[in-house]
Amino acid sequence: xxxxxxxxxxxxxxxxxxxxxxxxxxxxxxxxxxxxxxxxxxxxxxxxxxxxxxxxxxxxxxxxxxxxxxxxxxxxxxxxxxxxxxxxxxxxxxxxxxxxx
Amino acid sequence: xxxxxxxxxxxxxxxxxxxxxxxxxxxxxxxxxxxxxxxxxxxxxxxxxxxxxxxxxxxxxxxxxxxxxxxxxxxxxxxxxxxxxxxxxxxxxxxxxxxxxxxxxxxxxxxxxxxxxxxxxxxxxxxxxxxxxxxxxxxxxxxxxxxxxxxxxxxxxxxxxxxxxxxxxxxxxxxxxxxxxxxxxxxxxxxxxxxxxxxxxxxxxxxxxxxxxxxxxxxxxxxxxxxxxxxxxxxxxxxxxxxxxxxxxxxxxxxxxxxxxxxxxxxxxxxxxxxxxxxxxxxxxxxxxxxxxxxxxxx
Amino acid sequence: xxxxxxxxxxxxxxxxxxxxxxxxxxxxxxxxxxxxxxxxxxxxxxxxxxxxxxxxxxxxxxxxxxxxxxxxxxxxxxxxxxxxxxxxxxxxxxxxxxxxxxxxxxxxxxxxxxxxxxxxxxxxxxxxxxxxxxxxxxxxxxxxxxxxxxxxxxxxxxxxxxxxxxxxxxxxxxxxxxxxxxxxxxxxxxxxxxxx
Numbered sequence: 001x002x003x004x005x006x007x008x009x010x011x012x013x014x015x016x017x018x019x020x021x022x023x024x025x026x027x028x029x030x031x032x033x034x035x036x037x038x039x040x041x042x043x044x045x046x047x048x049x050x051x052x053x054x055x056x057x058x059x060x061x062x063x064x065x066x067x068x069x070x071x072x073x074x075x076x077x078x079x080x081x082x083x084x085x086x087x088x089x090x091x092x093x094x095x096x097x098x099x100x101x
Numbered sequence: 102x103x104x105x106x107x108x109x110x111x112x113x114x115x116x117x118x119x120x121x122x123x124x125x126x127x128x129x130x131x132x133x134x135x136x137x138x139x140x141x142x143x144x145x146x147x148x149x150x151x152x153x154x155x156x157x158x159x160x161x162x163x164x165x166x167x168x169x170x171x172x173x174x175x176x177x178x179x180x181x182x183x184x185x186x187x188x189x190x191x192x193x194x195x196x197x198x199x200x201x202x203x204x205x206x207x208x209x210x211x212x213x214x215x216x217x218x219x220x221x222x223x224x225x226x227x228x229x230x231x232x233x234x235x236x237x238x239x240x241x242x243x244x245x246x247x248x249x250x251x252x253x254x255x256x257x258x259x260x261x262x263x264x265x266x267x268x269x270x271x272x273x274x275x276x277x278x279x280x281x282x283x284x285x286x287x288x289x290x291x292x293x294x295x296x297x298x299x300x301x302x303x304x305x306x307x308x309x310x311x312x313x314x315x316x317x318x319x320x321x322x323x324x325x326x327x328x329x330x331x332x333x334x335x336x337x338x339x340x341x342x343x344x345x346x347x348x349x350x351x352x353x354x355x356x357x358x359x360x361x362x363x364x365x366x367x368x369x370x371x372x373x374x375x376x377x378x379x380x381x382x383x384x385x386x387x388x389x390x391x392x393x394x395x396x397x398x399x400x
Numbered sequence: 401x402x403x404x405x406x407x408x409x410x411x412x413x414x415x416x417x418x419x420x421x422x423x424x425x426x427x428x429x430x431x432x433x434x435x436x437x438x439x440x441x442x443x444x445x446x447x448x449x450x451x452x453x454x455x456x457x458x459x460x461x462x463x464x465x466x467x468x469x470x471x472x473x474x475x476x477x478x479x480x481x482x483x484x485x486x487x488x489x490x491x492x493x494x495x496x497x498x499x500x501x502x503x504x505x506x507x508x509x510x511x512x513x514x515x516x517x518x519x520x521x522x523x524x525x526x527x528x529x530x531x532x533x534x535x536x537x538x539x540x541x542x543x544x545x546x547x548x549x550x551x552x553x554x555x556x557x558x559x560x561x562x563x564x565x566x567x568x569x570x571x572x573x574x575x576x577x578x579x580x581x582x583x584x585x586x587x588x589x590x591x592x593x594x595x596x
Contacts, residue, residue, distance in 0.1 A: 061534060203467075
């Protein structure tokens, strides 16, 4: 288990996540893509911390920040999905063609 | 590695005891041969036909009872039977237990969802709505218990209770934690998953060996929870004269009986009212518990 | 190959394959729990990388998050049960291209970079370090994350509450009809209920 191997796995997760975020029409599936990207980022951060940088405490703080980003993304994302659905009955990205009211 | 047989012995004894206690509490007759009644019931279920629903999600249908049981065993693996005697004496024992709680909710939901039938699905949804806040407040209570120990390891939490048990030091802790125990083992006032008003909820469609596995998993989770509660709030293996594992077993048995009694004797609220109570009353109470623990920890 | 290496390869295969299947399954519940499986595999790799707290906390957080995700999926997707095959993708080729470019680019970058190779000490008290760092030198980072989460909570309540600041948030919105021009499906908006 070398740093290179772990980082390639993280790159694969980021790639798949990017595919999901770009290709999915449903909001919730799109958010799953974003989550998968963050999953790869979290793995890369921990791999750098553990195998590259010799375990400085700050590396784990960065991982905590990534987890906070995940939580914020989920909370605000679902709130936006709910708000958009209430307002326009829209559940896919195609139904939001405009930014106007 | 003497801890592994101890874990399974405790699980087996706990399952058997709670099955008996359930039988006793339900007011059925209790003649001399009843000690073996759970075994007879198990044998009867094993020989029953297993019914399948139309188009179940085959994988999760089989996997959810197994996952439920595995999570109980995993949760029990961080509980110490004596100083340094646990299957996994992790520094992050409490976090592992929290992960087991969270995954239990997933396992119960998948059990209800995979049947592809209405009542189990409703049971699964209802359980998620109640189970998530219950799990949330149990984590605050556990963190409060970890505060005087200055560690997330269950062993250190037990050691920190040498002078005074947490049940006295943090009086709000155990009652709130018991609530979670009722929720994740699906019983009594917190049984929104497998309740009788849904004719068995997530287990409405299962029969035969599957029902047996699900029942065993529920009782195993109850036992694991009782052992965890005994370790975190009742001093675990600490006690005079007797060896540590015996004390842990006695305290676990006491909590099992208390849980069975509570499950039988507390009324269940409607789900919306319970949800309001959880978020608006019990969750703030768990914050209060955290505050009390923090103030006590001040030098 | 040691046992740790084997475990790493198996876990990364699980993480990548289940991550890929998320976007290939018809059932929304399956998709969210496949994503959870991917997260759990990554968490297990993180446990092997001597990050026990972050790994366990990821499992805990993702189990809760994906449970909520599954509920939202069922709420907001047509065909939530996944009984019918369906494909809800747009710009598929572009996405595949972008994903492949990202993966190849990152991999090339990883392979051609001179990475440092200093491993974390075997007996390092990583959890204690993390705690002291969070409540010591990195207190500002930690508190910023906390305040951001609080802001996110307030924002999500404001956004998702039906009683919006300027009146009901679903005022004037009409569900699409069951057939073109027909009765709206689902809940009738409250403003129209009063008229009847």
